[in-house]
Amino acid sequence: MSGFAFAIPGDIELATGGYGYDRRLIAECRRAGRAVTHVALPDGFPFPSPEEIAASAARLGALPAGQAVLIDGLAMGALPAALLSGLRRPIAALVHHPLALEAGLDERQRAGLAASERAALALAAAVIVTSPSTARLLERDYGVARDRLVVAVPGTDPRPPARGTGAPPRLLAVGAVIPRKAHGVLVEALAALSALDWSCRIVGASDRDGEETRRLRQHIAAHGLGDRIMLTGAISEPALAREFDAADLFVSASLFEGYGMALTEAIAHGLPVVASRAGAIPDTLPPAACVLVPPNDPAALAGALGTLLREPARRRELARNAREHAASLPGWPETAATVMNALREIAR
Template structure:
């Protein structure tokens, strides 16, 4: 089989999010497996491009030769339904869906409905669909008319990492996630306000530039809380593994996750977890390794954190369970093998 692959993504592949991190690692790991991978940027604006930006992305892909195999990141592909309908007979299109666009937090009902309709039409043109979790696979089968036999689940890989040294005095709560509404940092901060009576510090690591309005609102929320000396909005860090290694608890109040790579990273470094039972998070975090509560519930997040802060024995037991679960996570080579097999089985 021809092992030439075009890997298309929106914007800048060096963007520090879990989705772009997955793309970077797939390109490298597929290359190591013998694929000739050519990365292609589809330009800026996604998932809300202007008409000109959308047309330019389509033009870039339409320049590919007949029968070219192209894997397209869903952040762009989900709204490229018209282009996909025009080119699916000429190109071998594979979609990579981190999570459906319509499940982004905060969308108006009309916008959500329109995105779901467009992504459904786009996915119908793909010969294979790669997803990063079993939860997303189930979502696409149930609500996006994607036959299960077209779906391959390639769970994100994990690099070996040192276990947390923990034992902070006061305990350090770590949260890692881009400062966007979906990541629920506002819920975490509201929960921390209910824990003034306990000793702790919190570092929230994540880019402030992808949604400056949310970042500014979080800064104001911290200022109003009078906890600015205990809560730090750190911003983006190129390698957050050093942050995990110094933390005692990992907490992220995401409103939805298509997978949640940072939860897997917390497991790999042996951190007890507080999160929300939404999307794929319950699939990633075993019951013994963390406490999962309903989304958008500061009281529940506060209660879970209080339990871990007040009971070092519980923290240690959950940290041990996390480390065991983390040791069983796939490597990036394992993930790339799933993708490679799916590509090789293309009709």
């Protein structure tokens, strides 16, 4: 089978949902017999220096003539349109979520990223997205024609049901400590539930945004919750599987998700979920297995968590529904097949 190049900025081994998707996509495409060349771009994206842009141009330009290239959205949306058009090869973009929707940006950064990504996506023969929600957003706000959009939702591996901790119930949140994940909103909600019995583990890289991590630790300490809320930092995949197994309830206060792989991982483990109604989350989660609340609303989040902490029968009902839904989750071979078909079409 013919191959393609996959250009990804930074360290592909980082423990994030986006890089996890990229790693698994490469592995599944190769398993299916497709040759995939990983092109490692510099790590300064989405705000690359002139030197990093030049290095990216050189690495992409060195690919065999005519070879199709899939460019991860973290780089695609920040690469100059002139560079992309000068490649003279079939280009596909993989958009996990629009760059301008990352939390913590100022208005100048947000406007610049939105304009840059709009111009870049106009040059892509195909735009692969990880959820129907993101497809609708790109069509509405970025001018991407529907016939260029391809939805390839992340696959989910079968998982054994979580055994839980039970006493006290353990809450699990998964995501890097960055503003978009809004772990501070979760801490505020848990502070309102301090009279109830619970513990919470926040699993995810704590070195991506030093200031956000300092604020979160200070927030936890100010509420006297240091012995009940643990920040684990980034952990290995086997350790993460153990965290899911020990959890009784999964929670996400995220302000936006292009899909939310940790959410379907929770469903695969048969966990009830409380999450914000933001981005693709309502599309990602089965209604019968979750409780959704408005984003950035600690009181609403506390209300939903408090109800489930007080009503174990309700938790069990949601968990049962999650286990039933898990059987219908798509696998990674399906995801890879969708992407390979899209790249095959643009290479013709």
